[in-house]
Amino acid sequence: MSVAVEKIGLYPRFRRLALPRTLISGAIIIGVSLLIAFFPALFAPYDPIAFDYKALLKGPTLAHPFGTDSFGRDVLSRVIHAYTIDMQIAVFATVGPFIFGTIVGAYVGYAGGLAEAIFGRVVDAVITFPFLVLVIAIVSVLGPGLGNMYVAVGIVGWVFYARLVAAEVKVQKRLDYADAGRVMGYTPMRIVFRHLLPNAITPAIVYWMTDMALAILLGSSLGYLGLGAQPPAAEWGVQIADGKNFMSTAWWISVFPGIAIVITGLGFSLLGDGLAQLLRVRR
C-alpha cells in the first residue's frame, strides 16, 4: 500500500499530456463494433435467419466456426448481425437517460432545498416501483419490441444519472472554485454547467459506459421473459437465453454471443475510463 501511495504523486503528472491509452483501445473496439453494426452483411458468411434442418446443433467446424443453433442457423452470422441490434440497445437505451438525468441532477444538486426534496420523492417512487409491472404495462399498451424496452428503461434509468450527478454537484458547489465563481458574479447556470458539471460528471460517464453493457444484459433478461428483441432477429441476450437448455450439450450457442458482450462491454468501459481521465486532466 505504502509503495503505491508514494507512486501516485508522480503518476498523473507524468501522463497528463498524452491521450489516455484506455481511451485509444476503447475507441478502437467500439469503432470496429460500430463498423460491424452498420455493415453486418459484409462480415457474415450466412443468412442469420435461414434454417438448415440437416445441421441442427452442430459444433464449431470450418463451415460454421461458431457452430449452429437448434434451428440449424449459423451462430457466427447471428453474432455478427446481432451487433446492429445490440449497439442500438447500448446507445438508445442509455443516451436519453444520461442526458436528461445529468441535467436534472446538476440542477437539483445546485439548487437543493425544495427541488431536492421533490426529486428525492420522485427517485424513491421510480426506484421502488416494480420494474416488471412497468414493462408489462408498457408492452401491453404498445406491444412487445425494442422501442418499448427503451421507453421502460428510460423511465427508470435517468434516475441513476441524476442521483449520481446531484450528489457530486452538491459536494463540488461547496469547494473554493465555485465560491470564486459566485464572487465573480457568474450566473448559476454558468457555474453549474461550465464549472461544476465537468468535475461532477465523471461518475456519471463511468456509470454510463457500464450502463451500456448492463442495457445489453437487461435486453437479455427481458428477452428471456420474451419482452425484448423479437424472433427471428439475432440479439446476443436472446441468443444466450436460447442456449440455456443447451449449456451442457451445445455450449457454443450461448458462449459466443457471451464473448461478444464481454468484448463490447470492455470497449465501452475502457472508453469511459479514458474519457474520465481526459476530463480530470482538463480540470
Place this chain on the structure above:
Amino acid sequence: MKKIAKAALAAVLLVGTSLSAVAVERGGVMTYGRYADSLFLDPVLNDANVDIWILSNLYDTLLLPTDDGKGVQAGLATEWKVSDDGMSVNLTLRDGIQFSDGSPITPADVAWSLKRAANKDNGIWNFLVSSIDDVTTDGDKTVVLKLKHPDPAILAALTVFNTAILPQKVFEAAAGATDADKAKVFAEHPVSSGPFVLQSWDRGSTMKLVRNEHYWGKGEDGKPLPYLDGVTFEVLPDDATRILKLNSGEIDGAEFIPYSRVEELKSAGNLNMELFPSTRVQYVTMNARPQIKGKDNPLSNPKVRQAMNYAVNKDAIIAIVTHGVGKPLTSYMSSATPMHTGDKPLYAYDIEKAKSLMKEAGFEKGFDTSILVLAGNQDEIGIATALQQMWAELGIKLELQQVDNATRTQQYRDGVFTMREAAWTDDIADPNEITSYFVYSPTIDALHTGWKNEEADKLFDASQKEIDATKRAAQYARIQEIYNAEGPIVPLYETPYPVALSKKVHGFLQIPLGNNFFGRAWLDK
C-alpha cells in the same frame, strides 16, 4: 456381494409368496422435483394442473384409472353397475375404508362429496359430472347416482380428481361461512382418503406428504400401501437446476425434463429417463371469424387454413422443438384418448398443394398475420419461429407477439386474437372433454375461434347420451373426420411426459391424464 445376497434372499422369499418378479422394499422418503408449487389442495375448487396432478395421492376416488389411463378399476368402491336405461349408477363401497383420522368413510361422505363436485356454483370442473341429478345412499355400503340423462362417461368421471371423497363432518366443521371459506381452512390440513397425508407445506419451496396409515390399498407383499414412508416435493422452477439436483442425488425424480435434454439423460448411467404416454397435444388455434376487430380475416377461409396446414413441416418442428420426442398428430385428440381415430399424420407436408390451395382461395400473394406466443416460453418461440419461415413460402408474413398468459387469455376469451399457440391435456379418460372445447360450439365457440359445424354439434349432443359404445365410437369417428378436415387449428404434435428418475426408484407412475401416482412407488435401500 451384499447386494447379491440380498437379492437372493428376496428371491427365496418371493418363491414362497409367488408374487411379482422384483421384491418391493418398504420405507424411505422419495423426493421429487416439481417445476411449480401447488396452489390449492381442494379437489373441487382448484384450477390448475399443479394441484390436479398430485391430488390423487391425498384424496381417493370411487373408481381408479387403469395404468394406461383408458379404463377403470376398483377404488373406494369395489362394485359398480350402470342401470340398463343408463339413468342410474349403483356403487358398493369397499369394506372397512377409513379416512386418515381413522373415521369410517360412509355413503353419506360419498353422497356429499359428489353433490359438492356437481354443484354448478363450485369451481370449474362441475361440467364433468353435470349429468348427476342426485346422489342417494342405501344402507351403510351402497351409493346410488341418479342421472339427468344417460351418461356414457360417468364411470370415467368417477376416477377424476374432482369426484374425490372428503370427510363431510371435518370439512363442515372448518371455520368459515361459505363452502369456499371452509375449503381454504380444510385444505391447509386436509384429512385424507388417499395413500398419503399432508404433513407440512412451505409455500414455494417444499411440500411433505407422509403415509396414510388407514389407507385400504394392499401391496405386493400383502401389507398395506403405500410402500414409502413419505413423499417430499421440492419446487425447482428452473429446468437445469432440477436436472442438476437429480444428478447430484439430492432428489430421486424430476418432472418436465426439457425435450432438449432427454437424449442426454437417456444415456446417463444413474438415471431412468421415462417417457410416460400422455394425452398432451400441441397445436395452433386460428380465429375463423370472417372479421377480427372490423378487418377481414383470411383465416376464415377453410382453404387458407388447409393451405397453411400443408405448408407446415411437422417433422421439422418435431426435430427442432421436441428433439424427436414428439410425434405428428393423427387427429385433434391424442392417440392416448379413447375413441381416437386416424392412423396417418394429418396434413403431411406438401408445399405445392399448399400453394395451389392459396391460389384457389384467392391469396396467391399471401397476407400479413400474427400469432400470440407465451412470452419467454422457449418451445412456443421455437414453434413460432419455425412457422414464420415455413409460411413465408406462401407469402404469409407472420408477426410474433409475445405476451404474458393473462393478456393472451384475455384476447383469446374475447375472440379478438388472430392465432395463438396452445397445448391441451385431457382430465378425463373420455373424448368428451377435449371435443366439447375444440369442436362443440356452445362451450367456448370451438376454442374461441367462432368456428361452428352444425353436424359436429349435433353429433356431440347425441354422443353425450349414447351408451352404446359402438354407436358412440362411430359418432366420434365422424366428428374427428369433420374437424380434422376443416377445423380451426394447425395440429402439430403429441408428446409424452418426460420424467427422469433415479435408478433406485420403482413403481412410480404418471398416467396419460398427467396424474402422478406415488402409492405404489418404492425405493431401493
Place this chain on the structure above:
Amino acid sequence: MQNIGSGALPLFSFVLRRILQMIPTVVFILVVTFVLVRLLPGDPASAMLGDRAIDADVKRINASLGLDKPIPVQFLYFVKNVFTGDLGTSIALKLPVTTIIMQRLPVTLMLTLMAALLALVLAVPLAFLAALRREQTADAVIRGTFQVGLSMPVFYVGILMLTVFGATLKWFPVGGYGDTFADRLYHLFLPALTLAFSFSAVLMRNLRSSIIGVINAEYVDFARAKGLRPRIIMTRHVLRNALISTVTLFGLQIGTLFGGAVITETVFAVPGAGRLMIDSIYGRDYPVLQGLTIALAVLVSLTFLATDIFQAWLDPRVAR
C-alpha cells in the same frame, strides 16, 4: 472521526424528516400500482383458470373477489382494510397477504443483504488495487474479470455455479432453502455470490474511477505535503471521498439487486419475494402485488435513508 453536523439532534430530525417524506412516496406508488395492475389486460379469474374456464365461471369468480366493482370503490375498500392491518387474501394462494409476505420477504432480504456484503468485500479492496496499479497487469486482470462478470446473465452464472460448486464439487447444495438459520445461510451463499457478481462489477468500476480522481485532487497532494502517513491518507482522505458516489450507486442498485433476485431465486429455487412478485404479476394476484409493493417501497426508502446518513457521515457538507 467526524460527526454528522453537530451532535445527535440534527441527525434525529434529519431521520425523522426523511421518514415522514417516505409516506407520500409509498402512497403514490400504492395508488399507481393499484390502478395500473387493474388496467393490465386480463383479470385474476382468467389468469388463474387458464384457457378452459367458460365465461360464466370467470364472471362468477371475479364477482366473488369484488372485482366487478369500479376501481375507486375497490380502492376505498382496500384503504379501509389497510387501516385495520388487513392487506387482503391472495387470490392464487388463498392465504392472507401478510402471512405470505412475512414468509417470503425475509428470504429475499437475507439474500440481498448477503449479496451486498459479498459485493463490497469483493469490490472495495480490488478497486483500490486496480486504481493504485492503474494500467498495469493487476489492473488489467481485475478489470477483465469484472467485465466478464458484468457481461454474464444472472441465469448463466447461476447455472455455472450450481454445476461447478453444487453438482460437481458438492461444496454447496444444488439450490433450495434450508430449515435452520445456519442451513439457510449455507443454501443462500451461491445465489448471493451470483447476485454479487455483476453488482460488485458496477461498484468496482465506479470506485476505481473515483479513487483515481481523488488521488489526483489537490487536498490529497496537500495532505501528502503535510507529511501525513500514507495509511491515514488512504483511509481518511482517499477512501472517504471516493466512496461518495459509490455509496449513491450502492443505494440505487439495491433496487436493481432486488430485480436480479427474481431470476436468481428461480434458478436457485429460493422461495423468496422476487419469485412471488413475478408470479403475482403473471397471475394478476392484485392483493399480493399491492402488499409487496408497499413492503418494498418502505424497504427501498429505508435503504436510501441509510445511504444518505452514511453519505452525510462521509462528507458532513452534504447534511448541512
